[in-house]
Amino acid sequence: MDLIIRNGRIVDGTGLPAYQGDIGIRDGRIVSVGGRIPGTATEEIDAAGRVVAPGFIDPHTHFDVQLLWDGQARPALEHGITTVVPGNCSLSLAPLKVEHRPRLVGMFQQIEEMPDAAFDGAFEWTWESFADYLTALRSKLAVNVAPLAGHSVIRLWVMGDAANERAANADEIAGMQELLRQCLEAGAVGLSTSFVDVDERLQPVPSRYAHAEEIDALAAVLGEYGRMLQVVPEFYATDITLARVDQLAELSLKHQIPTTFSPLFDSAANPDNISRVMARVEEQMARGARVWPQVQTRPIDISFTFEVASLLFAGTPGWYRTMRLPRDEKIAALRDPERLARLLEEAEPGGNTDRFRKMRVRAVARREDDGLVGRSLGDIAAERDSTPARVMVDIALANDLDASFVATDLGHNDPARVGALLAHPMVHIGASDGGAHIQSFATYGDTGYLFSRFVRERHDLTLEAAVKKITADTARIWGIAGRGLLQPGFAADITVFDPDVIDRGDEVVAHDMPEAGMRYVRGSRGIYTVVVNGAVAWSAAAGGYTEARQGQVVTR
Amino acid sequence: MELSRARSFTTARPGEEWADIARRTLADQDPGQAVEALQSWNLHLFLRQPRGRILGCDVIFTEPPLTDAG
Known part of the structure; x- marks a missing residue:
């Protein structure tokens, strides 16, 4: 074997009780789980007293740009995140024509607070198509990527400046369908759209000009592949969010696709929001629709x-x-x-x-x-x-x-209410916004906070349930095959941590963006080893990040 | 499975403005009053800049909030 993790407390992602045992890995895959594995491996890790879990999956990130110069998605990896979903909120780096690059940069800067330096000279634009973008990305990856294709850039590609002006005609809708099809063939995990965001001119992003017919047509293409539709709803207004839940449910049922909306916040200013939205989600889920609300763990600071x-x-x-x-x-x-x-x-x-x-x-x-x-x-x-x-x-x-x-405490800060919400079986833990809003708050460490606050301190979730929520559940919701569980045949994405210590670190200022640009970050606590596709990508014992670049585009 | 009653809404069809939507969704009302009613139920759209612009993806309520409607 290439790697054996011995004596760990295996929390395998199923939600079943933890148990002691070894995990054996060969050629990037898990080949043995539980029991005492005889013999030796090229590399062995002693996990006595520590939890061995599937690598965590972060379903709402904006690491798109950062991954081009930092394939480790720092500091997400050191928090145990082994797979990230970039391309949320209608914005992705592909498909994108050369002439539209300034528009995309403007939108990223406005919506995700990405500084100029993140784009100017930090990487070389070598692609237009989604397939070529993934080619540019692949060799750099230490984490896995499940990329969304952005509705706004698809609209820009097909409609040019008119993307920000009007409804699409039948030919343009057909063009968008074909382009989305190409993205999905290349490895996109789905389509993202936004109903609320504005661009750098404070004008609605292109996706907001789409009429129901266009969204339905794109959802039909997602249905051909069973892929995800992610939306940003008007999360600040309950009645509108409820309408969005119903819209998504109809699309889900009609085209047999999973959908997710993010974020869903708790707020003292609107205390009925959570109960009303979740009641509607429950009704729609009972009909067989897949409408997953994404809820973040951290309070809003x-x-x-x-x-x-x-x-x-x-x-x-x-x-x-x-x-x-x-x-x-x-x-x-x-x-x-x-x-x-x-x-x-x-x-x-x-x-x-x-x-x-x-x-x-x-x-x-x-x-x-x-x-x-x-x-x-x-x-x-x-x-x-x-x-x-x-x-x-x-x-x-x-x-x-x-x-x-x-x-501080701008909302989502009542631990009892948030804890109950996170434990709800129809809540999808996510919405970290990892890699975005970098000059406003640290979007890293939500998983550590889940364990420290809601498992260890408050007992809203068991250790096993929390692991399942951010591993197997996420993989299943997103259709990411062969990940999220510790089972033979599954990819060896593994996080080893101390359940008594795991936490997010303090929010600090770092100047680690291109040209020493500033951002807020958080380090991790209690994480010992992070394995991606069988390679140790981060190790506390080895001093942190390694040279491993075994990350993959997980949809291909 | 039957869904519980929710506040009814629509979305604009390409080219539709307030009057068109009012005519389509509130056909039994006086056209002027119907537009005013529609706008009053959708201040999130009516009050934004430029005033009253409707985008393709917008949720447009066709009745008042259910709590107010009783």
């Missing part, structure tokens, strides 16, 4: 600086426009009393300071401001006889914009 336009300011257009200004103009605007007065009125209308009062100072550049770190803007404002928004601006300017703030 958003960090921001004045250097970039955070999505946190999307609800205050004046602030958003100001944050998008070039640096010098931005500082000038904030120092202009009249313009600042208008911004403050927008932020705190009629003296209502709710928007910024609870936000805290996260980091500062000036040593004399160190005492502000961790304190709320409301607290500092009271001390200075000012207002929260005003002190935020003052702190930012005093630190030459090199100050960061954090809005």
